[in-house]
Amino acid sequence: MTGRIAFAAIALCAAAAQSRASVVSAEMRKVAGQPVVHVDGKPFPLLWGAVAREKRPDGLPHFGDMPLTAVTVQIHYGAWHPRMGKYDFAAFDRVAEQYRRANPDAYFIWDLTVYPPRDFAKRHPDHMASDDEGDTSSIGRFCWSYASRPAVEELKEMVGAAIRYVEASPYANRVIGYRVCSGTTTEWLAWAARPGHAKDFSAPNKEAFARFAAERYPALENPHVPTLEERQSLDAPCDILWDRGRHLNAIAYMEYGSWIIARNALEMCGHAKDVLKSLGRRKLVGTYYGYTFFLNSTGRDSWRGHFALKELLDGNSGRIDFLMSPQSYSQRRIGDTCGEMKPFSTLAAAGVMPVIENDARTHRTFDGRRLGYHQAATPGQTESIVRRDASIALCRCSVPYFYALASGCDFDTPECAAVGRDILAVQRFCLGREIGRHAEVALVASEKSVCATPSLGALPHAETGRWTQTYGPDGAVAREPEKAALLNGEIFGLAHTKFARAGVPVDYLLAEDIADRPGDYKLYVFLNMFVSDARTRAAIAKLRERGATILWIYAPGRLDERSLAGMEALTGIAFAQMPEPTAAGVVVKSDGRYMGMPAVKVAQMFYPVAPGEVLGTYQDGRPGLAMSKVGNSESFFSGTWQLDVPFIQMLVARAGAHIWCDSGDPVEANDALFTLHARSPGQKKVRLPRKATVVDVFGRRVVARNADQFVFRADALSSHLFYFGPDAEVLLSRLNRQTTGGLE
Numbered sequence: 001m002t003g004r005i006a007f008a009a010i011a012l013c014a015a016a017a018q019s020r021a022s023v024v025s026a027e028m029r030k031v032a033g034q035p036v037v038h039v040d041g042k043p044f045p046l047l048w049g050a051v052a053r054e055k056r057p058d059g060l061p062h063f064g065d066m067p068l069t070a071v072t073v074q075i076h077y078g079a080w081h082p083r084m085g086k087y088d089f090a091a092f093d094r095v096a097e098q099y100r101r102a103n104p105d106a107y108f109i110w111d112l113t114v115y116p117p118r119d120f121a122k123r124h125p126d127h128m129a130s131d132d133e134g135d136t137s138s139i140g141r142f143c144w145s146y147a148s149r150p151a152v153e154e155l156k157e158m159v160g161a162a163i164r165y166v167e168a169s170p171y172a173n174r175v176i177g178y179r180v181c182s183g184t185t186t187e188w189l190a191w192a193a194r195p196g197h198a199k200d201f202s203a204p205n206k207e208a209f210a211r212f213a214a215e216r217y218p219a220l221e222n223p224h225v226p227t228l229e230e231r232q233s234l235d236a237p238c239d240i241l242w243d244r245g246r247h248l249n250a251i252a253y254m255e256y257g258s259w260i261i262a263r264n265a266l267e268m269c270g271h272a273k274d275v276l277k278s279l280g281r282r283k284l285v286g287t288y289y290g291y292t293f294f295l296n297s298t299g300r301d302s303w304r305g306h307f308a309l310k311e312l313l314d315g316n317s318g319r320i321d322f323l324m325s326p327q328s329y330s331q332r333r334i335g336d337t338c339g340e341m342k343p344f345s346t347l348a349a350a351g352v353m354p355v356i357e358n359d360a361r362t363h364r365t366f367d368g369r370r371l372g373y374h375q376a377a378t379p380g381q382t383e384s385i386v387r388r389d390a391s392i393a394l395c396r397c398s399v400p401y402f403y404a405l406a407s408g409c410d411f412d413t414p415e416c417a418a419v420g421r422d423i424l425a426v427q428r429f430c431l432g433r434e435i436g437r438h439a440e441v442a443l444v445a446s447e448k449s450v451c452a453t454p455s456l457g458a459l460p461h462a463e464t465g466r467w468t469q470t471y472g473p474d475g476a477v478a479r480e481p482e483k484a485a486l487l488n489g490e491i492f493g494l495a496h497t498k499f500a501r502a503g504v505p506v507d508y509l510l511a512e513d514i515a516d517r518p519g520d521y522k523l524y525v526f527l528n529m530f531v532s533d534a535r536t537r538a539a540i541a542k543l544r545e546r547g548a549t550i551l552w553i554y555a556p557g558r559l560d561e562r563s564l565a566g567m568e569a570l571t572g573i574a575f576a577q578m579p580e581p582t583a584a585g586v587v588v589k590s591d592g593r594y595m596g597m598p599a600v601k602v603a604q605m606f607y608p609v610a611p612g613e614v615l616g617t618y619q620d621g622r623p624g625l626a627m628s629k630v631g632n633s634e635s636f637f638s639g640t641w642q643l644d645v646p647f648i649q650m651l652v653a654r655a656g657a658h659i660w661c662d663s664g665d666p667v668e669a670n671d672a673l674f675t676l677h678a679r680s681p682g683q684k685k686v687r688l689p690r691k692a693t694v695v696d697v698f699g700r701r702v703v704a705r706n707a708d709q710f711v712f713r714a715d716a717l718s719s720h721l722f723y724f725g726p727d728a729e730v731l732l733s734r735l736n737r738q739t740t741g742g743l744e
Contacts, residue, residue: 023167024107025282026176028321028353032436032671034397035321035353037284039107039176045427046070047420048109048355048401049411053098056408062102063404064412066420071103072179074111081158083117089165096171108174109284110166112272113181114158115142116151124150129200131193132227136202139192141184145200146191146260147208155182156271163275177284177321180268183305187288187325188261190305198228198303212256217248226250231303232455238581239603240487241530242454244559254451258308265289266312270319286322290342290354292447293508294328297492299456299485307447309343310512313350322353324401327389330493332360334381334717335469335477335679337500337666338392339493343445345507349517354398359405360385364412377471383415384677387698387719388666390423391675394430394721395505395668397437421738422697426723429731430672437670439505440657442521443496446511449530452559453487461485462599464494464642465585469679477716484642486600491527491553491641499525500666501679502648503659515539523655525551527641530559532570544572544633549655551636553643554584555606567606572630573637578605578622585640586616586624588647595625595647596640608637661686665714672725678714685711692724695732702732 026044028035037044050072053061061071079091099108121128121136127148128136136143144151159180166175183189191199206225213223230250235243244251265287272285291306312320328339344354361375362382376382390400400423404410411420461483468482484490499506509519511526515535524543529552532540543550550571557570567575582605585596595616607622615636616625624639625647634654638647645664652659661667663684666677676684687709688694694704696712698721704710714720723731 023172023281024174024176026284027282028284028351030351031431032397032434034348034436035351036431037176037353043431044069045424045431046399047424047427048072048399049404050074050111050357050402051404052408054408055406060102061099063402063416063420065414065417066402066411067417067424068103068106068420069424070109070176071099071106072111073099073108074113077114077158078118080162081114081117083119084123084154086117087161089162092162092165093169096169096174100171100174107176108171109177109179110162110175111179111181112159112162113179113186114155115182116144116154118142120144120151120154124148126203127151128202129191129205130202131197131199132201133197134201135194135197137194139184139194141191143191143199145202145204146183146264147200147202147204149204152264152267155268159268159272160275163272164279167276167279167281175283177286178272179324180272180285180287182264182268183261188265188305190257190261190303192304196228198226198231201225208260209253209256212259213252216255217252220248220252223249223252226253234454236603238601240453240456241555241558241604242452244452244562247454250454251452254303255308255448257303258305258447258451259311261305262289262308262312262315266315266319273319284321286320286324286353286355288324290323290325290347292341292343292450292510293443293445293496294330294339294341294492296450296488297328297330297485299488302450302453302455307450309346309447309510313346313352313513316350316352320352322355323347324355324357327356327358327360328493328496331497334376334385334471335677337497337668337677338389339496340396340508343508343510343513344396344398345439345442345519346510346513346517348397349519350513355401356389356393356398357403358389358401359403360389360410361406362410364409365406379413379415381717382413383419384717384719386411386416386419387721388675388677390419391673391719391721392668394423394427395437395670395673395675397435397670400427419698422721422735425734425738426673426697426721426731429723429734430725433672433726435670435672435725437505439507440522440655441499441504441652442507442509442519442524443499444509444511444514444524444526444529445492446526446529446531448512449528449559452531456486456488461489462597464490465594465596465598466642466644471717484597486597487554487641490597495527495641495643497666498643498645499648500668501645501664502652503661503663503667504652504657505660505667505669511536518543521548522657523549523551523652525553526556527553529556529570530554532557532560537570540570541572544631544635547632549634549636549651551638551651553638553641555604556637558604558606564606571635571637573611573628573635574609575606576609578607578618581605583619585642586618586638588616588625589614593644593646595644596642605639607639611637658689659687672723674722674724675720676714677719678716681714681716683711683713685709686722688724693728695723695728695735697721697723697735700732700735702729
């Protein structure tokens with residue numbers, strides 16, 4: 001051994017020994033009711049980023065001067081596990097050194113996106129996901145069957161081997177967590193197939209579904225993997241509800257498809273935790289999951305998985321610390337809100353940190369033809385989107401996360417770096433003062449209802465009767481007719497952007513969890529509560545007892561027994577069915593405007609029999625928008641699911657919730673922060689819940705002292721963040737002497 005090699009070996013051993021002696025610990029604890037990462041026992045401000053380094057001209061994994069405190073370390077599984085029993089962890093060392101040099105002040109969150117090695121298909125040909133004609137071709141990813149036990153065991157072996165190597169390495173003290181992923185686009189989900197076909201018809205999947213059905217659907221005869229036609233078939237033209245008896249097999253399979261993905265995610269993350277525990281290490285583990293709100297917005301995706309979040313939460317027991325999903329594609333354009341795909345408030349209440357992997361399309365996207373949709377066109381728009389998305393994350397007590405996906409250089413500008421420094425300073429300041437969130441309005445979505453309704457992707461998008469605001473390549477504002485997928489596109493997409501513009505912070509809840517974590521909201525909006533169980537009905541009855549205002553949409557409880565009695569059992573309101581197909585829209589009595597989609601008639605529509613107050617009517621004059629007093633609750637019903645901002649603002653006011661701003665711009669807020677993204681230019685008046693000193697974070701100035709309201713002027717498509725919590729002027733002083741931040 002030469003002297004140089006011996007010296008290097010000694011240095012490496014010394015570094016490894018030092019690493020083992022001082023390895024960092026990380027865990028999730030609650031601060032002010034919200035899950036917060038703690039590093040070595042202290043709350044840690046997480047400004048998290050990931051970069052597609054192979055797309056960058058310099059090939060380096062960094063964001064310029066963005067002061068990230070954590071980076072996702074990514075390396076393709078084939079580079080370190082080319083075949084069964086073969087590992088090459090030298091690839092880990094090379095990548096770790098690249099990330100260390102490019103991000104000297106950031107911790108690592110190591111990405112373990114794992115798939116069975118390519119030789120798995122030869123060793124286990126019957127365990128590959130196949131379509132209805134036996135085709136096992138991969139669609140985008142290596143498509144093993146989620147029901148394959150050999151595949152799961154090999155994935156666990158990969159994860160365990162990788163963690164053991166990393167934790168024995170000299171850079172173990174940089175690693176605070178692991179992201180364990182798999183499946184299509186690394187986000188689990190169910191496997192796609194050729195157009196016009198469906199998966200998974202493999203023998204392991206058929207057998208696993210039969211066992212699932214025997215346990216949970218004992219009355220189901222001949223359980224089988226449904227074809228695409230079975231998943232899309234309607235009982236009548238434009239009958240968007242299913243007869244549960246006729247479609248029980250498809251309903252059971254859609255629940256199973258989500259259940260087995262949740263089971264695999266739990267098992268994989270649980271194994272990662274077990275390996276860490278065996279090493280005496282305490283670090284974060286998370287995965288992709290939780291698309292309950294937005295995945296089904298097209299109407300096509302109810303069978304693609306991620307509708308078993310309740311199963312995952314109930315079975316978690318500390319296995320999963322964070323759940324991640326992308327930003328909603330329909331809401332990422334400038335002038336809109338930052339769409340969260342998950343019921344983030346339910347996750348937070350359960351101690352799981354929700355994360356949006358925000359792959360904003362910035363003006364630095366080089367290939368606009370491929371990744372340019374909803375893309376910022378100018379540096380100013382990019383800065384505004386970064387401000388908007390990070391500010392909304394802070395107001396939700398969540399984590400600002402940026403993914404430089406399109407070009408790898410998406411955030412490499414001085415302006416983005418400055419926003420990152422401001423956001424990090426505010427996050428650190430709020431953690432020190434234990435700032436929480438107490439929204440008064442909750443949107444509630446039911447994953448069971450998604451599984452109990454047909455895939456409506458075959459139905460065309462239709463005009464809603466309203467205009468949508470669009471933006472040209474130069475940022476010019478235009479209007480065009482708004483279109484959406486029938487039912488799902490409006491309930492799971494448009495409703496959320498309308499609520500964001502109603503001037504109130506809004507929490508997202510999972511309906512199936514409301515019996516365990518109901519929250520304390522003044523207004524509950526049940527978006528798609530078509531099915532329920534006895535526990536959920538009892539929990540909702542308690543909400544009525546304490547006087548919460550409730551909004552029911554379209555057909556609450558209809559699919560429990562396919563009866564009007566089931567609707568009354570859930571809501572406390574007596575309903576009747578419209579005698580013929582009816583346009584899903586109403587004329588609002590207060591001003592005569594139309595709220596709904598006039599171009600489509602729906603086979604099953606309902607109206608309250610004896611409402612206390614009629615607010616709007618269907619085309620034949622029957623009540624389609626009404627309020628009934630049920631116990632201590634004002635319970636509203638809307639036969640249309642296309643709600644507009646004026647109706648939502650009226651509803652919020654009736655519920656007694658605080659309206660922060662009525663300008664129609666997307667807003668968010670928590671106990672000390674308020675953010676607004678200007679859909680239109682002009683003066684904006686903000687009403688605070690208490691008197692306070694208010695600091696304009698990005699403007700670096702005090703805008704009000706001892707005031708419960710303030711006014712500011714906003715340019716079109718600009719984004720603003722205000723702090724009105726304790727020690728506001730101390731925060732301003734810190735912002736004014738801002739440094740680059742980093743590890744502390």
